[in-house]
Amino acid sequence: xxxxxxxxxxxxxxxxxxxxxxxxxxxxxxxxxxxxxxxxxxxxxxxxxxxxxxxxxxxxxxxxxxxxxxxxxxxxxxxxxxxxxxxxxxxxxxxxxxxxxxxxxxxxxxxxxxxxxxxxxxxxxxxxxxxxxxxxxxxxxxxxxxxxxxxxxxxxxxxxxxxxxxx
Numbered sequence: 001x002x003x004x005x006x007x008x009x010x011x012x013x014x015x016x017x018x019x020x021x022x023x024x025x026x027x028x029x030x031x032x033x034x035x036x037x038x039x040x041x042x043x044x045x046x047x048x049x050x051x052x053x054x055x056x057x058x059x060x061x062x063x064x065x066x067x068x069x070x071x072x073x074x075x076x077x078x079x080x081x082x083x084x085x086x087x088x089x090x091x092x093x094x095x096x097x098x099x100x101x102x103x104x105x106x107x108x109x110x111x112x113x114x115x116x117x118x119x120x121x122x123x124x125x126x127x128x129x130x131x132x133x134x135x136x137x138x139x140x141x142x143x144x145x146x147x148x149x150x151x152x153x154x155x156x157x158x159x160x161x162x163x164x165x166x167x
Contacts (some may be wrong), residue, residue, distance in 0.1 A: 021112045028152070032092065039089030039109065046082025057083065058119045058132065067116070088112060094150055099156035106150035113143035 045051040052075045059065045059077055070078040091105025116139045120126050126133035 043085030052078035109146035
């Protein structure tokens with residue numbers, strides 16, 4: 001049996017560990033930017049009437065969020081979610097200069113996606129055609145990205161603190 005090797009012009013294997021590290025680094029950037037984009041863009045949509053109406057179906061059936069309808073009304077509740085999501089995305093983006101702020105944003109994102117995934121349990125008939133189940137399943141991936149960004153930012157903050165204490 002013949003082994004297939006993919007290599008560049010210099011004969012170096014493209015499938016090497018070093019290449020794998022580069023691909024993982026690119027993937028981490030795409031995951032973080034994607035998470036930030038989803039949070040900021042969808043957070044911005046929360047200020048529209050259409051998005052507030054879409055949120056209402058989930059909020060009214062949720063034992064965790066139903067109280068917000070009475071306290072803020074549907075548009076107000078949607079606005080609160082929007083502010084929280086935008087702040088969360090911006091905090092994750094703060095990783096450029098602060099691992100600690102990014103870790104806070106990532107922890108906030110975990111809360112968001114655990115909350116939205118709870119709608120799969122609290123909303124009636126989530127997996128009917130056109131139901132919320134299909135829409136919410138992507139939040140499993142977003143939750144995973146949030147957990148990863150939290151771990152990465154915590155590790156970076158710890159390394160930064162260790163370096164500062166041991167010059």
